[in-house]
Each structure stands twice: as structure tokens, then as C-alpha cells.
Amino acid sequence: MKLFLDTANVEHVAEVAAWGVLDGVTTNPTLVAKEGKDGSQSSPQTFKETVLKMCALVPCVSAQVTAADTEGMQKQAIEYSKWHKHVVVKVPMTIEGLKTLKFCSQKGIKTNTTLVFSLPQAILAAKAGASIISPFVGRIDDIGENGMELIGQIMEAWAHYKFSTEVLVASVRHPDHVIEAARLGAHISTIPYEVFKKLPLHPLTDTGIKRFMDDWEKVKKS
Ligand code: E4P
Numbered sequence: 001m002k003l004f005l006d007t008a009n010v011e012h013v014a015e016v017a018a019w020g021v022l023d024g025v026t027t028n029p030t031l032v033a034k035e036g037k038d039g040s041q042s043s044p045q046t047f048k049e050t051v052l053k054m055c056a057l058v059p060c061v062s063a064q065v066t067a068a069d070t071e072g073m074q075k076q077a078i079e080y081s082k083w084h085k086h087v088v089v090k091v092p093m094t095i096e097g098l099k100t101l102k103f104c105s106q107k108g109i110k111t112n113t114t115l116v117f118s119l120p121q122a123i124l125a126a127k128a129g130a131s132i133i134s135p136f137v138g139r140i141d142d143i144g145e146n147g148m149e150l151i152g153q154i155m156e157a158w159a160h161y162k163f164s165t166e167v168l169v170a171s172v173r174h175p176d177h178v179i180e181a182a183r184l185g186a187h188i189s190t191i192p193y194e195v196f197k198k199l200p201l202h203p204l205t206d207t208g209i210k211r212f213m214d215d216w217e218k219v220k221k222s
Contacts, residue, residue: 004190024060055084064090105129126165138171
């Protein structure tokens with residue numbers, strides 16, 4: 001399973017990329033606005049700079065279109081795709097978005113369909129030629145339903161057909177979402193920084209290291 005970081009913070013991308021396990025990054029307007037509050041991003045131009053810095057660190061960076069109409073989305077898709085070959089254009093799961101996905105697939109522009117909440121939406125995006133679809137598991141959990149059930153439905157359907165579209169588990173809230181995503185065979189998980197930092201940790205690793213260190217001290221003294 002590929003591991004992406006869900007962030008617009010370049011320092012966080014650089015930190016996790018240095019671990020040698022990071023396959024990509026997903027951004028969205030909310031994440032970009034959050035960084036802007038800290039003074040690091042304040043305009044579409046600085047967003048472009050952020051995306052370019054991330055493209056230098058990882059091979060796949062999702063940049064989301066902000067237009068709501070097909071023409072505007074297609075214009076932004078062409079613009080973003082020219083920024084860097086690692087850019088994947090993120091398009092919302094709307095009818096305008098579907099038309100944009102088809103347009104992009106015909107032009108060879110890689111896409112990630114965002115805001116997927118049902119199996120029919122997943123199938124439509126795949127048929128329109130999306131490179132990636134992003135079902136939002138956390139937001140489904142937030143309304144009292146089970147987000148991972150949707151991933152199960154999608155992976156079950158994907159096993160029947162020859163969709164080349166990758167399934168990216170988005171809106172991850174905790175490591176259990178990542179565990180379930182891997183067990184269901186999802187292709188990608190995009191993970192917030194705070195959750196990503198929990199993945200290498202296990203209390204038995206810590207106590208194990210302490211015991212090895214303590215015993216090695218005894219060897220040194222003997
Ligand atoms: C990823 O591409 C999505 O934009 C992201 O995972 C949304 O997560 P949220 O529900 O925590 O905002």
C-alpha cells in the first residue's frame with residue numbers, strides 16, 4: 001500500500017520523506033488555508049510554490065482545482081499539470097468533475113477524484129478515467145456510519161472489473177483506518193501528520209530497546 005501525507009505543510013513532507021517511506025502528498029483548499037494562518041501560504045502563487053517544493057520531495061502531489069464549472073476546472077487542470085510531472089489534479093466528484101476527469105484522461109493528465117462517499121460515485125469516477133479516487137472514511141464515521149465499509153464495497157467491486165483507478169483511503173483519523181485500509185487491499189492511504197507520526201510507535205519496541213540497552217551496559221562493564 002502506498003502511503004501519502006495529507007498536508008500542505010512542506011516541512012512535514014520533508015520530515016516524513018526523510019524516513020524513506022513516503023509515496024505522495026494530498027492537499028486541499030482547507031489544508032492550504034490552515035498553513036496560510038501560520039503565515040507560510042497566502043496566495044495561489046505561494047500554493048504553486050508549495051506544490052513545486054513537494055514535487056521535489058515525492059513522486060505524486062495532489063493539487064485541487066477550485067473552479068466549480070467544467071471550463072474552469074479544465075483550465076486549472078491544464079495549468080496545474082504543466083507545473084511539474086509529479087502533479088496529480090484533484091477534481092471534486094460532481095457532474096462537472098466527471099466531465100473534467102474524462103477531459104484529463106484524454107489529455108494524459110493524472111487525476112484524483114475527491115469527495116467520494118458512495119460506490120456509484122466511485123464507479124462513475126473510474127469510468128470517467130480517474131487515476132485515483134478518494135473515498136472519505138473519517139467524514140462518513142463522523143455522521144455515525146462506517147467509512148471503512150465503503151472501502152470494502154469498492155475493493156469488492158474492483159475485484160470484479162479491470163478498473164486501473166487506484167483507491168485512496170482519505171479522511172483518515174487514526175492508525176486503525178490505515179490498518180483496515182491495508183487489510184482491505186486499498187492502494188493508497190493519505191494520512192494526517194499527527195497520525196503518521198504514530199505509525200512507527202509501539203510500547204513493546206520502546207521497552208525492548210531499553211532492555212537491550214541496559215543489558216549491553218552490563219556486557220560493557222563485565
Ligand atoms: C484528502 O485528499 C482529503 O482532502 C482529506 O483526507 C480530507 O480529510 P478531512 O476529512 O480530515 O478534512
